[in-house]
Amino acid sequence: MTVPILQLRDVRKTYFGGAVEVHAVHDVSLSIEEGEYVAIMGPSGSGKSTLMNILGCLDSPTSGTYELAGVDVSGMDEVELAQVRNRRIGFVFQQFNLLTSLPAWRNVELPLGYAGLSRAERKTRALRALERVGLADRVDHKPGQLSGGQQQRVAVARALVTDPAMILADEPTGNLDSRSTEDVLTLFAELHQAGRTIVLITHEAEVAAVAGRVIRIRDGQVDQRDPAGAR
Numbered sequence: 001m002t003v004p005i006l007q008l009r010d011v012r013k014t015y016f017g018g019a020v021e022v023h024a025v026h027d028v029s030l031s032i033e034e035g036e037y038v039a040i041m042g043p044s045g046s047g048k049s050t051l052m053n054i055l056g057c058l059d060s061p062t063s064g065t066y067e068l069a070g071v072d073v074s075g076m077d078e079v080e081l082a083q084v085r086n087r088r089i090g091f092v093f094q095q096f097n098l099l100t101s102l103p104a105w106r107n108v109e110l111p112l113g114y115a116g117l118s119r120a121e122r123k124t125r126a127l128r129a130l131e132r133v134g135l136a137d138r139v140d141h142k143p144g145q146l147s148g149g150q151q152q153r154v155a156v157a158r159a160l161v162t163d164p165a166m167i168l169a170d171e172p173t174g175n176l177d178s179r180s181t182e183d184v185l186t187l188f189a190e191l192h193q194a195g196r197t198i199v200l201i202t203h204e205a206e207v208a209a210v211a212g213r214v215i216r217i218r219d220g221q222v223d224q225r226d227p228a229g230a231r
Contacts, residue, residue, distance in 0.1 A: 003070045004031040005165055005197050006055065011064035013050050024050040025061070025220045032166075032199065037192040039200045039208035042217035049170075051217060052201045056089055056168050057081045069165045086114050090159030090167045094174035096151045098143040104130060105139040108158045115162070129157035133187060149180030156187060166197040173207055185210050 013025040025047045032038050042048040053059040054066060057073055060081070065074045073084055085091075098107045109126035117125075130139050133153040143151050152172060159167050169188070173181040189210065192198055200211055208214045216223040 039211035047220035090164035092169040094171040
């Protein structure tokens with residue numbers, strides 16, 4: 001029996017503000033298998049951003065368990081979570097989060113700075129990742145010299161460079177025009193076909209539709225009316 005790449009059991013996240021308790025996520029149980037392409041979809045205020053932070057080890061659940069690649073990360077401290085983020089998760093964000101003063105290959109190699117690799121090895125791996133996303137001829141271009149779609153491809157290359165257990169993409173097409181959106185979604189499809197595990201957070205139905213499975217979040221819970229949601 002294979003172990004899911006990601007498994008949540010009865011996860012809750014509660015924020016306390018004086019006498020007020022806000023249950024952003026409650027009783028969420030779901031699993032994602034290695035190599036799946038899953039979209040997590042919900043409107044603003046549904047709890048999907050809080051869930052994304054938990055999945056990305058940017059925050060810890062108040063209760064419940066979260067196992068990533070067979071390791072329980074629920075009770076890890078900040079240092080341990082940072083190590084998991086760097087080694088196990090490749091992030092792609094709506095805002096690209098590229099350093100404007102650095103060329104593409106330098107942006108891509110940044111996560112490798114914590115891995116103890118030589119400068120030559122970091123550059124080799126960064127160039128290989130940029131070639132994988134179709135930017136072999138743009139490695140020395142700075143973000144300002146690239147289109148929005150190309151900048152997001154650089155961000156995807158950066159997510160790939162550590163060979164993570166999964167790619168977590170938070171609204172990755174939110175700042176792109178329709179042509180660039182199609183370009184990036186095609187890239188995700190190619191990565192999925194190559195065996196990558198992709199978790200896509202979105203509020204757009206047409207973006208979620210490209211995934212193999214859609215999990216809908218409503219009022220901090222998996223929408224049980226959706227039979228294709230939690231497993």
